[in-house]
Amino acid sequence: MYLLENVTKTYSGRRGSVHALCDVSLRISEGSCVAITGPSGSGKTTLLLTLGGLIRPSSGRILFHDEDLSRLSDRELARYRNRKIGFVLQTFNLIPYLSALENVMVPMLFDGRKNGDIDPRARALIERVGLRDRADHLPRELSVGQQQRVAIARALANDPEVILADEPTGNLDPALAAEVLGFLRTLCEKDGRTVILVTHSPEAAAIGTRRLRLLDGACREDSSHNDPTTG
Amino acid sequence: MKLQTILWKELLLRKSRMVSGLLAITLGIAVIVGIQSVTAVSERAVQIKLDNLGSNILVLPQAASVDDYYTADIDAPTFPEDYVERVATSMLPGVDNLSPKLTRRVKIAGVSVILTGILPANELASKPIWQSAGLAGEELALACGTDPDVRKGPSYADEKLQRKAVDSLAPAEVLVGSVAAERLGLAEGGVVRIEGREFQAARVLPTTGTIDDDRIYAHLHVVQDLLGTGRQVSAIEIMGCCSAISDGLLGKLRNILPDTRITTIGQIVGTQIETNRLMARISIVLLVLIAMIGSISIGNYMWANVEERKREIGTFLALGAGRGNVYRLFFAKAAVLGLVGGLGGYILGTASAMVLGPELAGLAVQPVPIHFVWSLLVAVAIALAGGLYPTFRATRLDPASILQEL
Ligand SMILES: Nc1ncnc2c1ncn2[C@@H]1O[C@H](COP(=O)(O)OP(=O)(O)OP(=O)(O)O)[C@@H](O)[C@H]1O
């Protein structure tokens, strides 16, 4: 599904340039559940955003189903994010003035879908994450765990092939974290979506059928099942 | 739900900040609408005064002075009556009516009176008071508010200018001013001999307290024959619309009639016209200031809005929004702010003009619907100008940096 060839991302700013990704080459097959670990600042988020089409690599290619993402126009890239990718972020990033239901609708709106299709689909997704009675609540009226579930429902809005999750359990207590991880696992195992998950926690990493480790922007397979932050 | 829902809900979420961002533009538009509303009424009042006055532009021979016109010396210069035609065929905008006059001081049975030749139809049309003394009063009451004297309407018309209705003037008829009638011992229906010809006094005009009381009016062409002047007149009174006068009607008339003196009988309304002009100028200066201040304050608000919504913008981008979506979201917001500011400004401005107009200017102010359209247009333009850079910035945000900051 994904083929990365010598992907490099350099942030250049006023205080010099940072090599966030160095020459990453990688293949990710369809339906796999990949856990990415690595110390802070090793480039995990950068890699995830690059896969999600929010960052264009400084050099190298990313093929998605043999299509070179760097050749897509801004508009095509937006459409790729909209239809193929579901982002789940550590801070949930729910839109504060929209209800849970409306938050789930947002990606469908950007897809230009008609009102008639949007509502039933959004309700079904909210129901799927078990928040039927909370559909009309604003994010601040929801518990942290509920917020993350809304974020997951929203990531599924346009039925994406790929779920990209950046520390999805980082802000959750162990019970909630387990619940969210359960969701992600289902998305991969039952729905057959590709789930790529960045995490610090061994529990989270454990759901990955494949584990990658980033170190200073370089990527390698991680076969040890030990503590991924040290090993 | 639609994309616009995002816009509305966000606006409502941060109402108070929006209101403060809109303050400058709303107050600014309000001030301009207020001034304009009062000015519009004031212009209307000037118009009505001018209507009451009858003619307000006087065309005289080059060599003549305004005094000549009133004292009507024997050898006062004249010019051809054709000039009336010239002005009429020029189709100048703002020329409402033309009344040529020939004036001479004559002696009737040893009494000196001013014989004035008029074309009755024209003369009447250019002096509405002659037709109906009360006609202008109603409109005036509309325009002029609190002063009870003013409200009476007809009494507002200058007493000196009150004249009775005259339908027609036959070749053998004259209208006699009150002083002239007294000095000649002439009553309505009486006969008077002027320059060897007999005329019937069709009417004795009411006293005006002006030189007009000394006049005897006869048909222009009869007077021309009587005095042997040929087709000459000593003046043309023109009814000019006052806005056309300030737009340079006099200059245009001077081009058409180069060998004449053209003046306005505008003293009565002169100061008011001046005030209106001043208001118009102040409005322009204010408009420029308000455009700047309004843009800056909206821009400031929008900038802060973009800053505080960075994370939201990043989220939208991650969810598949294109730059176009972001652009529309913020530009539409600026437009909505403009509409709200324009609407608020119009209502506030009109309301304060209606409340303060009668207090301050003695004029009852009506809402001016066209100001509504202008308020919206101007406010939206100001808001869009102010929102331009913040919107541009919103679309240029780097999703990597925003999402990293979380
Ligand atoms: N927008 C940016 N501009 C400049 N440098 C950046 C930017 N974003 C990230 N970096 C740098 O790139 C490197 C990789 O950052 P990244 O966020 O991908 O790391 P990470 O593995 O996700 O770290 P963490 O585990 O702390 O989230 C870091 O050194 C970081 O300082």
Ligand SMILES: [Mg+2]
């Ligand atoms: Mg990170």
